[in-house]
Amino acid sequence: MRHLLEVDDLSPSELRAILELSRAPAPAVLAGQGMALLFEKPSARTRNSMEMAVVQLGGHPLTIRPDEVGLDERESVEDVTRTLAAYHAMIGARVFEHTKIERMAACSTVPVVNMLSDDAHPLQALADVLTVADEFGGVDELSGRTIAFVGDGNNVARSLGIASGMCGMRFRLATPPGYGLSDADLARIVAAGTEVVVTHDPAEAVADADVVYTDVWASMGHEDEAETRRRAFDGFTVDDALVARLAPEGIFLHCLPAHRGEEVAGAVIDGPRSRVWPQAENRMHAARGALVWLMEQR
Numbered sequence: 455m456r457h458l459l460e461v462d463d464l465s466p467s468e469l470r471a472i473l474e475l476s477r478a479p480a481p482a483v484l485a486g487q488g489m490a491l492l493f494e495k496p497s498a499r500t501r502n503s504m505e506m507a508v509v510q511l512g513g514h515p516l517t518i519r520p521d522e523v524g525l526d527e528r529e530s531v532e533d534v535t536r537t538l539a540a541y542h543a544m545i546g547a548r549v550f551e552h553t554k555i556e557r558m559a560a561c562s563t564v565p566v567v568n569m570l571s572d573d574a575h576p577l578q579a580l581a582d583v584l585t586v587a588d589e590f591g592g593v594d595e596l597s598g599r600t601i602a603f604v605g606d607g608n609n610v611a612r613s614l615g616i617a618s619g620m621c622g623m624r625f626r627l628a629t630p631p632g633y634g635l636s637d638a639d640l641a642r643i644v645a646a647g648t649e650v651v652v653t654h655d656p657a658e659a660v661a662d663a664d665v666v667y668t669d670v671w672a673s674m675g676h677e678d679e680a681e682t683r684r685r686a687f688d689g690f691t692v693d694d695a696l697v698a699r700l701a702p703e704g705i706f707l708h709c710l711p712a713h714r715g716e717e718v719a720g721a722v723i724d725g726p727r728s729r730v731w732p733q734a735e736n737r738m739h740a741a742r743g744a745l746v747w748l749m750e751q752r
Contacts, residue, residue, distance in 0.1 A: 476743030484513025487543035503737035579613035580740035597622030602663040607635040618650025628659035
């Protein structure tokens, strides 16, 4: 049984196949079947993109709130997973601890999709590389491109770094001291074939890059650190001056939600280089491609 818990659960050729399926007509591979979408964390884009992807494939999405199942409180992760697998063709979960999604995959008889965990965001990374491919002429044109991530070394940065290398792109990461990716995470990114540059200087990271990407400084679950992080990330706002350092055709990406005036200036996210709305739409297309691919592997 194939699952999608992180981008490198795929081979580079499989990732490419998903990107191609994301742009293909939607087959009715879920006709008459359901997909359970379990949320420990709320979401706008994840719920909407996943529900619509399932509908487009002929299936019925069932969104489940955390209080309805109570993972490891009302019932164990394993019991919830086995129950949902009895009703649905696939299970998606948006959780805090990555170990929960791993436990689900270990006992599930149907494909499990990580819709986000504290360690990884593979569906976002698929949408990101799909957006870059759209911008620069297709999947074949990704090799040799450079993505600069400016901000917190979080789950989005980790998955993006892995996906970048699997598509032949270079990855630069600029974070304040103490907010970078772990050595183990960097090793996993490098193992994916990524040429990585790590720096504490956003200007160095962005110079002549094709893409500059950022995310909120305090992700969900770190709200109590917001003020401390705001001080630590001073100088890491993606503003007009930083965007001007991009390659001439370079673009700006953000996984959203955005805090204008913090990690990104309003003039950038709402400006001509921004591709955040096609990127948000691509969450649906990339999810659809991933679901088709997983159903084909059963």
